[in-house]
Amino acid sequence: MQRKDLLGLYDLSREEIELILNTAQPMKDIIQRDIKKVPTLRGKALVTVFYENSTRTRTSFEIAGKYLSADTVNLGVSTSSVQKGESLRDTIKTLEVMGFDVMIIRHSMSGTPHYIARNTKMSVINAGDGTNEHPTQALLDLFTIREHKGHLDGLKVAIVGDILHSRVARSNIYGLKKFGCEVRVVGPATLLPPGLDRLGVKWYYSLEEALQGVDVINVLRIQRERQQVGFFPSLDEYANLYMLRPEHLHLAKKDVLVLHPGPMNRGVEISSQIADGVQAVINEQVTNGVAVRMAILYLMMGGIRDEIAG
Ligand code: CP
Numbered sequence: 001m002q003r004k005d006l007l008g009l010y011d012l013s014r015e016e017i018e019l020i021l022n023t024a025q026p027m028k029d030i031i032q033r034d035i036k037k038v039p040t041l042r043g044k045a046l047v048t049v050f051y052e053n054s055t056r057t058r059t060s061f062e063i064a065g066k067y068l069s070a071d072t073v074n075l076g077v078s079t080s081s082v083q084k085g086e087s088l089r090d091t092i093k094t095l096e097v098m099g100f101d102v103m104i105i106r107h108s109m110s111g112t113p114h115y116i117a118r119n120t121k122m123s124v125i126n127a128g129d130g131t132n133e134h135p136t137q138a139l140l141d142l143f144t145i146r147e148h149k150g151h152l153d154g155l156k157v158a159i160v161g162d163i164l165h166s167r168v169a170r171s172n173i174y175g176l177k178k179f180g181c182e183v184r185v186v187g188p189a190t191l192l193p194p195g196l197d198r199l200g201v202k203w204y205y206s207l208e209e210a211l212q213g214v215d216v217i218n219v220l221r222i223q224r225e226r227q228q229v230g231f232f233p234s235l236d237e238y239a240n241l242y243m244l245r246p247e248h249l250h251l252a253k254k255d256v257l258v259l260h261p262g263p264m265n266r267g268v269e270i271s272s273q274i275a276d277g278v279q280a281v282i283n284e285q286v287t288n289g290v291a292v293r294m295a296i297l298y299l300m301m302g303g304i305r306d307e308i309a310g
Contacts, residue, residue, distance in 0.1 A: 003016075007113050008126060008174070009138050017142065017175060017178060037067055038308055044070045046071070047102070048127070056261075063290055068294055111132065133170055141261070142179075152181065156216070158210045158216070163185045166223070177199070177201075184204060184214065191231050208248070211251040212251050217244065218259040218260070262286070
C-alpha cells in the first residue's frame, strides 16, 4: 500500500479497501492455526498510544503485531509523562526517536491523528479520533459483512442509534457508499447529525421503518461519555423506541446480520436475545478485527509476502 498513514475511510479508495480485506483473509487463516506466528514483520516496532479507553482495538493491534513478529509496546497514557504535562508533540517526538515505525493513536479530539501524521516520520494509524472516524472498525465490519454475504455491492445497511457521536458510523458510511450500498441511519432526531444528505444516506426516526428489507443492522453504543446534555429523556425511553429486539428482525431480510462494534450496553441499544442470538456476528467481528489489523500492519510496514503463506 502506497500510504504512510491510515487516517480514515473518507480518503481510502475502493481498491485500497479491497486490498486490505483480501489481505485479511490469509491473516485470519494464520490466527486459526495452532502456531499463530509468522516472521514477516521481524525487526519492526509499533507503539499503541490510547488517550481514551479501549479493550478491543488496543489489544487486537497488539496481538496482531505480535502474530506478525513485530515488537509491540503500549504507552499507558494514564501512567506516562503526559500526566506531568508533557505535550502531545513532545510525546510523539520521544516515541519517534526511540525508533518506532508505526504509532497507533486514539484520542478524544477529532483530527489528532492527522496532526500527528503531519509532524512525524512514523506511520500513523487512527484507532478512533473524537467523533470523526474509526477506520479499522469499519474495515473489520466490511470484512465481516463480505464474509457472510459474499460481496458488499448494493447491500441495504441500517445503522441504529447514536449517529451524532459515532466515529464508527461515519467510517462505515464512507466505506459502504464506495460499494454502492444503501445506507440508512435511524435514531432520535437529537442523535442524528446535520448534513446526512451530503453523506448520501437516508435517515429515519422510526426503527420499524428503517429496518424494512435490510441485509445488515449495525447497532451503535450510546456514548454517554460524549453526552454532556440530555439527548433523550431517559435510557428506558431510549430503549423503548430504539433497542433492537427479536421482533424487529422479522422486518429485515431473513438472513439479516446483526453487528455491534462493542462495548455493548445490553438492555439499552441491544437486547441480550439479539446479542447472543444466531443472527449476531459480534464475536466474529472481534476475531476479524485481529485479522484486519494484521493486514493493515502488514501492508503499511512492508511485510514479506512469502512469509504469510502456508
Ligand atoms: N469497538 C471498539 O473500538 O472497541 P474498544 O473501545 O474496546 O476498542
